[in-house]
Amino acid sequence: MPLKEKLLIQRIRRTALRPGNRRGHGIGDDCAVLRIARDREALITTDFSLEDVHFRSQWHPPDSVGHRCLARGLSDIAAMGGVPHAAFLSLALPQDLSQKWVDRFIAGLLKLAARYSVSLAGGDTAQSPDGILADVVVLGSVPEGEAILRSGAQPGDFLYVTGTLGSSSAALNQLRDGKTLRPRSHLKHFYPEPRIAIGRFLREKRLASAMIDISDGLSTDLGHICEESKAGAVVFAEALPAHPGKDGLTLALHGGEEYELLFAARPNRRIPKQIAGVPVTKIGEIVRGKQMKLIKLDGKSEALKPAGWEHFG
């Protein structure tokens, strides 16, 4: 095993005995062993983060890459109303990558993990033929039968989103235009916050009939809810909590990597205006049929097509 891999495994192992790793003998064995409490179901999600597809080394500092890798999986757990427990990091690194990059990457990942009491419980390492490749698995759980699926929306349900939409892709557009951004001034893009507390709240209060996180863009992710729920949807442009600035509406509709939650709720459910300090906005409703429609600012309607962001590969 090359030295870098050995160091990485030692580092992961040192951090693997945090609270959240229920048994603590996972790493260094053939499998991680984790207890799922009685009456709960396991949630598992897996996300690739590939250099030049999901991040760029010249744009994203290593701790941001580590944060973003894990945030993708945590956001999926949030979207089911779940609680995250453990993460698994498979990491393939080019031979010439500096140890410092790896250290800062792991630090960024672990800092986010610690905030949600998630242990890094295992993974794999390899030498990459080209570019940095990470695959992050997150294991969470939810009380039996209470996971909030994409398929539960019904005509008449209202649609809500958390936070604001468009600022992550606005930052990405600036990076594409060659601008240098201070990561701390564009947190939504460099250090997105998974909406774990909101997902959990909605599940505990039984407020949401269907939910998804906005990773590919509102139009695409709403399309998933419609497809799985066998329904259509209407979105009101004037209601969208769009990030102000150039192309605000377009980015709010189609911008990816927002990691906000999009959910449907029966019309008789009272949805708080804020949950866990984050604004929640009604943006439309679920309707019969299969079509998605946008009611534009001028009151006219047009078809809303899934046109979400597809990475920058």
Add this chain to the structure above:
Amino acid sequence: MPLKEKLLIQRIRRTALRPGNRRGHGIGDDCAVLRIARDREALITTDFSLEDVHFRSQWHPPDSVGHRCLARGLSDIAAMGGVPHAAFLSLALPQDLSQKWVDRFIAGLLKLAARYSVSLAGGDTAQSPDGILADVVVLGSVPEGEAILRSGAQPGDFLYVTGTLGSSSAALNQLRDGKTLRPRSHLKHFYPEPRIAIGRFLREKRLASAMIDISDGLSTDLGHICEESKAGAVVFAEALPAHPGKDGLTLALHGGEEYELLFAARPNRRIPKQIAGVPVTKIGEIVRGKQMKLIKLDGKSEALKPAGWEHFG
């Protein structure tokens, strides 16, 4: 989403509702949802399979690559005495890869999965900048507290291996020498069989004190048992079930990707000569100290250093 990814996800989704996927609404949602039976613990393992590191397209037919990707994880579950339930496939593909390659890859993976009632319950897809990248996660379970760890061996325990050792790396050496091999004549290399039934038998009968699968080579994997158990070991060269042929002993000691089980058992445990139709051979014992020793064919002893196989990258 590019067409190839879409097709891949549709294909995975069609196969995702097999027995073993307890809920059946995993794929197509943000996370897979799986029930872990009461009084059982979850086992999770994750393995990269990278083109030109773990396989070569000119050597390995696509169904062999699919089989091997999954076999690595199933073998880890076997090494804990566990039962596999579900697999998750993250797959990054170069744009110019044929759909036929992908179809045959998935077919190879699913054929092995079906044999162990494992459902393909989720995953991720991406476009790869260079080469085929797969990361396979396997979720299994084991009754609470019964996972067979690497750390349970004690001085005086005997050491056993299943099957024969060295034929996988013998085939690899022939491939390296430019020979063309018929995959069906070299099953150990192209279609290794994870020892699920044996691992489960040893756990149910409480026969093994420590266990690991031989993925990196006997010398390296025995080293892991010694390190985790804080003990040393003696191996008898004449006892090794070495594949006959050139360098048989060296390949048996250090050859990787055998996916046989190496386990320790208290001296009073009666270990069957065969389990699930596979021979089981006593090859040495656990001793005090930290050293690993090889008793050579001439009766002299020498230090046994971990010198296992490190892929062909």
